[in-house]
Amino acid sequence: MAELSQFAITGITVGMVYALIALGFVLIWKSSGVANLALGQLVLVFSWFTYGMLVQVGFPVWVGIPLVILFALGVGWLVERLTLRPLIGQPILALITVTLGVAFFIEGLVSLVWPKSVAALPRLFPEEPIHIGAAVVSQEYLWAAVISVILFVLLTLFFKYHRMGIIMRAVADDQMAVQACGIPVAKVFSRSWMFACVLAAVGGILMSSIGGITFGLVGTGLRAFSVVILGGLDSFLGAIVAGPIIGLAENLGGGYLTPLTWPGVREIIPFVIIVIVMFIRPHGLFGERRIERI
């Protein structure tokens, strides 16, 4: 029983971080129809940048983390401005593959600047583990969950009440109509990229405070894809719900299936879920089923 609640708690908390990263994806997809396949690499580069700020330069946390957020905003702006903006109106294939180019570039950049393949962030959260019922959970997990929830709430409020948030939802709904109202749509694209990068940065920091910085962080970004596929590409709610589900499936499956199958079954579960969802319900749990016309 202790084992079960242990797996469940870690699963749900990690899943919330996945959901956070996935929200960034959904944001870009909804506002500009671009699939950001560089998500994993973005998570990786922001984690390494955090390492650079906190360990290599030696800034205290309260200086380092805001710098990382600024850096994320800058990266988001640059990526949108340099690669996506010139391709507005191009076929979807070009829009997807250009983010692959970005992914390739970032991966090269990371191995150029930080050739170490593994590193650890300094402790951001208190060390002693917390007992919840019979389960023992280290504090990183809980903090990750708390920060994710805070960001969910902030984002929800932003989309509901802030002018930019309302504009973003409007753009997602009907780009042409919004443009006709005199709202600069390109600016919305660039804002959504900046937001998504900040979410990826926060997700990266949380994940790397849990498991250290490795190339596995690219896999974290890829797990966010299984979250968006399961939740539905164009649904914020879907991402928030599907994130913990993926985390839970991953941890429970990893915990209980490993003796039955090959070891390391944990890392493949999100991808198996992708394939299953594709076969059964390709638009996901909450996604909009689109009817196409010629």
Added chain:
Amino acid sequence: MSLPTGIRSYNYAQDMAVFRTRAHWVWLGVLLALLFTGPLYWGGELLSVANLIGITIIAATGLNILTGYCGQLSIGHAGFIAVGAYAAAIITKRFELPFLVGLIGAGGVAGLVGVVFGIPSLRVKGFYLAISTIAAQFIIIWVINHWTGITGGFNGMSVPPVQIGRLTLVTQASQFYLIMIIVITVVFLAKNLSRTRAGRAFVAIRDNDLAAQVMGISLFRYKLLAFFIGCFLAGIAGSLFAHWTGFLNAENFTMMDSILYVGIIIIGGLGTTIGPIFGVLVIRWLQWFIMKISPVIEALFPNLPAGFTAGIGPMVFGIAIILFLIFMPRGLAHRWSLLRASYRLWPF
């Protein structure tokens, strides 16, 4: 048409011919002669690069049929190549069957795996399909790494050299001939495929799959056929790769390689036969060049970060993919046809 003035077709055979004028035949002859006498004056290193280029051309041609002609983006091509490579290795090593059986078997197995992962393409497209092929990539590599009894798992697997009859192809030069013969066959077949009923169906599906379906093209049949052919060629390439390197490890088939293949056909030009060849030539030579030049640069500038050699390659390719998409979305193949047109019209 892209023919010089004054060349007319008087029957359908002439109209259909790939090599139409005497100049075409002369160029073809010169090219083939250069290619097949190559091993006489190329060194071993050049030959091994040429072999890798040949193998990559086969794989890229497969991806080009799938993505360039049929419009189904696959980011799992390296995974399908891995399937072929391991299938060939298992067939020739564990079952001790001849090379040709391994070659065709590798293609068949990879094709079938491709069809399985291509089934979602019947209901989804674009990004969804990209994600499901990424899933394919990871699942395949995971299975290879963990099915230790068959594939050797993380330790990898040694592969015997190609054996045809009593001939054992050990040297780079002998493999060069084998690979080039297969490359020429594949490119020739791919060129013709694009002009058959299936090829035209692929293009129709790429341009608008709903419209294609309304016109009576069976999406089920042709999308899966595209997946089968694309992954069949990936399997063939994988088989040759396995025998060429002699040792297989899943590290050779990462997702980055899959992305590299997509980059190759974009740089070369989607939906053209010549495109993948250009793309592969550019990428592989660039890789080779970077491998050669980066130690020199490191020696010249000792303050460079330690990861310079490892990092500069992916950075250059990433930038190349982005720049080609923005400035030359039709790839080098288009540039090549412009060049040919201006050559024909010279001096005007």
